[in-house]
Amino acid sequence: MENATxxxxxxxxxxxxGLDAYRxxxxxxRLLRQSTRGRRGHVIDQSHRAxxxxxxxxxxxxxMPGADRARRFRIAGAEAAECHAGLDLLEIRGELKGSxxxxxxxxxxxxxxxxxxxxxP
Numbered sequence: 001m002e003n004a005t006x007x008x009x010x011x012x013x014x015x016x017x018g019l020d021a022y023r024x025x026x027x028x029x030r031l032l033r034q035s036t037r038g039r040r041g042h043v044i045d046q047s048h049r050a051x052x053x054x055x056x057x058x059x060x061x062x063x064m065p066g067a068d069r070a071r072r073f074r075i076a077g078a079e080a081a082e083c084h085a086g087l088d089l090l091e092i093r094g095e096l097k098g099s100x101x102x103x104x105x106x107x108x109x110x111x112x113x114x115x116x117x118x119x120x121p
Contacts, residue, residue, distance in 0.1 A: 016062045021114040025054045025076075028083070028107040035100045036090075043093070047086030053079040054111065067121055074119035080112045 016022050029051040036044050054076045061072030087104055090096040096104065 016059055019058070019062060021073075021076075021111060021118060022055070022058045022062070024107055024111045024114070025051070025058055025080075028104065028111060029055060031100070031104055031107065032083075035096060035104070039095065043086055043089045044095070047083060047090070050079045050082040050086060054083065054115075058115075061118070070119050070121045073115050077112060077115035077119050080108060080115055083108055084112070 029048075032047060032051055036048070057072050057076035057079060061069050061076065064072060084105075087096065087101065087108065091101055
C-alpha cells in the first residue's frame with residue numbers, strides 16, 4: 001500500500017479549478033496585478049478589468065450547455081484580446097518589459113488559444 005508521502009502525481013482539481021483555461025487566466029491576472037502594483041492609469045485599470053472579465057466569463061461559461069457556453073467563452077476571448085492590447089500599450093510606455101512581459105504574453109497566448117477552441121460551436 002502506498003502512503004501519501006510517496007505519491008508523486010498531484011490530484012486533479014475538481015470543478016472549474018480543473019479547467020486549464022480558468023487556472024491559466026487566474027495565473028495571468030495574478031502576475032499582471034503583481035507587476036503593476038502601486039501604479040495607476042487608464043491602461044492599467046482597463047487591463048485589470050479585462051483580465052477580471054476573462055476569469056468571470058470563463059466561470060460563467062463553465063456550467064452552461066451548448067451554444068450559450070461557446071458564446072461566453074468567445075466573450076472571454078474578446079476580453080483576452082483586450083488584455084493583449086493592454087500589454088502592447090504598457091510595453092510601448094515602458095511600464096512592462098523583460099521576462100515579466102514575456103511571461104504575461106505566454107500565459108495570455110495559452111489562455112487565448114484555449115478560449116478560441118472552447119468558443120467553437
